[in-house]
Each structure stands twice: as structure tokens, then as C-alpha cells.
Amino acid sequence: MDYPKSVPSAGLVNGKFVDENPIAGTPGSLIPASWGNAVTQEIVNAIDAAGISPVEDQNNQLTLAIKELAKLDPLQAFPVQVYRKNHVINGNFDIWQRGPANQGTNIGGYVADRFRCDWNGNAGVNISRQNFTLGQTEVPNEPRFFLRWQQVMAGAGANTHKISQYVESVRTLAGKLATVTFWAKSDAERNITVTVTQFFGGGSESVVTTVGVFKLTTTWARYTATVKIPSIAGKVLGGAENDSLRLAFDLPLNVLQTIDLAQIQLEExxxxxxxxxxxxxxxxxxxxxxxxxxxxxxxxxxxxxxFIAGALISIVMEGQAGSSSQPLAQWSFKVEKRTTPSIALYRTSQSGTVGQWRSGSDVISSGNARPYSISTRGAWVYNSDVAVAPQIYYIHATADAEL
Structure with a gap:
């Protein structure tokens, strides 16, 4: 829309409308009917687009239309940075604090952060972090890693082959529509079942809802499905404060298989x-x-x-005696934990007693290292044994507050 510059009879001055000036003897500008209708129609179009019925004597409708049209539209592909939406943590598999692989084919649990891998039936499975090739185009957005489930022993009689994440709080998405999206491939055509389970932490019985059954192929593909998460009205929570919504990928049982997962998202x-x-x-x-x-x-x-880097440090000085001659250090967590965590202790070298303070000279181990005064914000690590020789002592630790 613009001024009617192409209509000579409109009487514009410098491209704009002017009033009549009787003293100067100059006429006022004329508004052509076509232009006046066009202006009105453009405003009416905006009002209609906002789903509002134009009313002749209501003069705030354009403002209302602009406000309505400016709202976020869930059907529009906005940049993902506009709002937080993915309830899955580490869905891009970037964080592997426990290491890039499970410690044995019979050892499951957490490997990639926030993702559990569980199996039974005497199966043997390697869980590992795999690298995407730089510049690959099969999975968009240049992801760095994906998770691989490589079953090297089929096992027999299994009822659980599962990759899952417990999303904190059973209230998550309760009573709402939710959409699960992920990228996956397999060594052969295989069906996997995706479910969500509402776990009430020892209160009401868990509720399992199937999101969908998906046929994987030997090439990367994007899979998605929408599910109605059941309402939790009338349900009862247990007292352990470990209620959750579990998103799970159930894999085929008792077969040799390789399944890869990437970019997992659960959104409202x-x-x-x-x-x-x-x-x-x-x-x-x-x-x-x-x-x-x-x-x-x-x-x-x-x-x-x-590796000493990052370890807890305690200095036992010359002349200290009794309890003051034992290592003691405070560990303040970087992030407050979901609940009081369990603490595991590790020595800083390959020498000495497992799980004990180790001296900087790498010749002395403590006798009875243990955590105490553990809270969601930190812990102390000390030694409750006999006095140790004056040295600088080091110890590593982990804090686990998983659901």
C-alpha cells in the first residue's frame, strides 16, 4: 500500500495529501475512490485474517487483529530458540559423564546421561557413543553423536530390552496431547515400540500408554507420533518423591541386532x-x-x-594429630540435586587401595574414606581411620540422584 502517486488528479504535494489553502489559492488533495477502497480493504483483510468480524463503528479492531496475529502459532515452524519445549534431557546425546560405553555386555543402567539401557534373558549388549561424520546429510543440523545398542548375545526368554528416560514428575504433560519425534536406523528392518509410562512413586498403579510401533530400516529416518497422555485426576502419589513420566523405546527380544538413536524429542x-x-x-x-x-x-x-584434575583435595599438615591428621574436604555441587544423592568414591591413581584418598606422592592410601553430611547441595568426604602421614591427599567422587 502507498500514496496514490500515479493518479495526477489526487493533488498530492511532495507525494502526500494537503489541505485546501484559500489564502494561497491552492486546492486540497482529492482521495480517489479506488485508493480509499484499497486502504479500507487492506485493514479489513487484516481483521478477517485474525478471525474477527469487521464492525463499521468499532475503531480498535486493527489493533486487536495485530495482537492476535502476533501470537505464537504451534503449527508454524518457529526457530527452536523461541521457547523451551523438549522434555527430554540430552536428547542429542551430547553428554556422557559416565563414559562413552557401558562397562560390560552384562552391565546396563545409565550410560549416556539421563538414558537407561536395560535388558535381561542373559543377553549381551554393547551400549556406545558413536560419531556422526562431519558434513553428513542423513540427519539434519549436524549432530555430533548418536547412541548405539549393539546386541552381541541374543539371550533367551527375555522380557525387557529397553532404552528409556525418566522425565521428572508424573504431572509432566498429564491430560495433554504430546508428540514424540526421533531419528533411528537398524541393521535390518525391525519394529520398535515407543511407550510413555506414568509412574506415581509407589502410590497409584503405573499407567502405560503406547505412542506407536515404528518399522526401522537400514537408513536414518525421522519418526514421529502424537499421543494423548492420560489425566492423573484421582491418582495418588507415593511419598518417595520419585514420580515420573517414562519415555521408553522397547526393542526386539532375543535377537542379534544393532539399533541407533538420535535427536529424541518429547513436546506438548x-x-x-x-x-x-x-x-x-x-x-x-x-x-x-x-x-x-x-x-x-x-x-x-x-x-x-x-587423573588428579578436579579431585577433592585435603592437606594433612606436619604436627596434626588425631582426627585432624585425616583427610577432610567439602564438595559443593555445581547444580543442586533432585534429591539427596548417593556418593561413590574413587582413588586418583592406579596404585593403592580402591576408593580411598591417595597421597600426592602416590605412596600412601587412607584406610576408611567415606562421605557424610550429604545433602542436595553438597557433601563432605573424610577419613575415619588412624592418622595418616603429612601429605596432600586427593580423591574423586560421583553423586547420583537419578530417578
Missing amino acids: GAVSTPFEFRAPAEELMLCQRYYEKTLRQDIQPGDTSS
Whole structure:
């Protein structure tokens, strides 16, 4: 829309309307009917687009229309940074605080942060972090890692082969439409079943809802489905404060198989939107609400490494005696934990007693290292044994508050 500059009889001055000036003898501008109708129609179009019925003597409708049209539309592919939407933490598999692989084919549990891997039936499974090739185009947005479930022993009689995440609070998405989206591939065509389970923490019985059954192929593909999460009206919570909504991928039982997963998203609404990327520091902090360690992010917790960086430190000075001659250090967590965590202790070298303070000279171990005064904000680590020789002592620790 513009001024009617192409109509000579409109009488514009410098391209704009002017009033009649009797003293100067200059006429006022004329508004052509076509232009006046066009202006009115453009305003009416905006009002109609907002779902409002034009009313002749109501002069605030354009303002109302602009406000309505400016609202976020869930059907529109807004940039993912506009709002937080993914209820899955570490859905891009960027954080692996426990290490890039499970410790044995018979050892499940948490590997990638926030994701549990469970199996039975004497199966043997390797869980590992895999790298995307730089510049690959099969999965968009240049993700760095994906999770691989490689079953090397089929087992027999199993009833659980599952990759899952417990989303804190059973209130999550209760009574709402939710959409699950993920990327996956397999070594052969295989069906996997995706479910959500509302766990009431020892109160009401859990409620399992199937999201869908998906046929994976040997090439990466994007899968999505929408599900109505049941209402929790009338349900009862237990007292352990560990209620949750569990998103689970149930894999085929008792077969040799390789299944890869990437970019998992659980969001409110009936529309699958682009995967939400969070800053690495933010994603790590979200993970650390449930698990934290003193070791560097690239070091797997254990007693077989020789890394002092990040360790808790205590200095036993010359002349100290009794309890003051034993190591003592405070560990303040970077992120407050979901609940009081369990603490595991690890030596800082491959020498000495497992799980004990180790001296800087790497020749002395403490006798009875243990945590105490543990809270959601931190813990103390001390030694309740006989006095140790004056040295600088080091110890590593992990805090686990998973659901």
C-alpha cells in the first residue's frame, strides 16, 4: 500500500495529501475512490485474517487483529530458540559423564546421561557413543553423536530390552496431547515400540500408554507420533518423591541386532517441530541435577585412571594429630540435586587401595574414606581411620540422584 502517486488528479504535494489553502489559492488533495477502497480493504483483510468480524463503528479492531496475529502459532515452524519445549534431557546425546560405553555386555543402567539401557534373558549388549561424520546429510543440523545398542548375545526368554528416560514428575504433560519425534536406523528392518509410562512413586498403579510401533530400516529416518497422555485426576502419589513420566523405546527380544538413536524429542502439542538445540553448558547443567562428578567430562569414573584434575583435595599438615591428621574436604555441587544423592568414591591413581584418598606422592592410601553430611547441595568426604602421614591427599567422587 502507498500514496496514490500515479493518479495526477489526487493533488498530492511532495507525494502526500494537503489541505485546501484559500489564502494561497491552492486546492486540497482529492482521495480517489479506488485508493480509499484499497486502504479500507487492506485493514479489513487484516481483521478477517485474525478471525474477527469487521464492525463499521468499532475503531480498535486493527489493533486487536495485530495482537492476535502476533501470537505464537504451534503449527508454524518457529526457530527452536523461541521457547523451551523438549522434555527430554540430552536428547542429542551430547553428554556422557559416565563414559562413552557401558562397562560390560552384562552391565546396563545409565550410560549416556539421563538414558537407561536395560535388558535381561542373559543377553549381551554393547551400549556406545558413536560419531556422526562431519558434513553428513542423513540427519539434519549436524549432530555430533548418536547412541548405539549393539546386541552381541541374543539371550533367551527375555522380557525387557529397553532404552528409556525418566522425565521428572508424573504431572509432566498429564491430560495433554504430546508428540514424540526421533531419528533411528537398524541393521535390518525391525519394529520398535515407543511407550510413555506414568509412574506415581509407589502410590497409584503405573499407567502405560503406547505412542506407536515404528518399522526401522537400514537408513536414518525421522519418526514421529502424537499421543494423548492420560489425566492423573484421582491418582495418588507415593511419598518417595520419585514420580515420573517414562519415555521408553522397547526393542526386539532375543535377537542379534544393532539399533541407533538420535535427536529424541518429547513436546506438548499435536505438531512435530524441529529438534530443540540447547547450549552445551545448559544441557550439562540439566544433566547434573541428576548426576555429577569431580572428574573432567572426558574421564570415565573409576579407579584405573591417573587423573588428579578436579579431585577433592585435603592437606594433612606436619604436627596434626588425631582426627585432624585425616583427610577432610567439602564438595559443593555445581547444580543442586533432585534429591539427596548417593556418593561413590574413587582413588586418583592406579596404585593403592580402591576408593580411598591417595597421597600426592602416590605412596600412601587412607584406610576408611567415606562421605557424610550429604545433602542436595553438597557433601563432605573424610577419613575415619588412624592418622595418616603429612601429605596432600586427593580423591574423586560421583553423586547420583537419578530417578
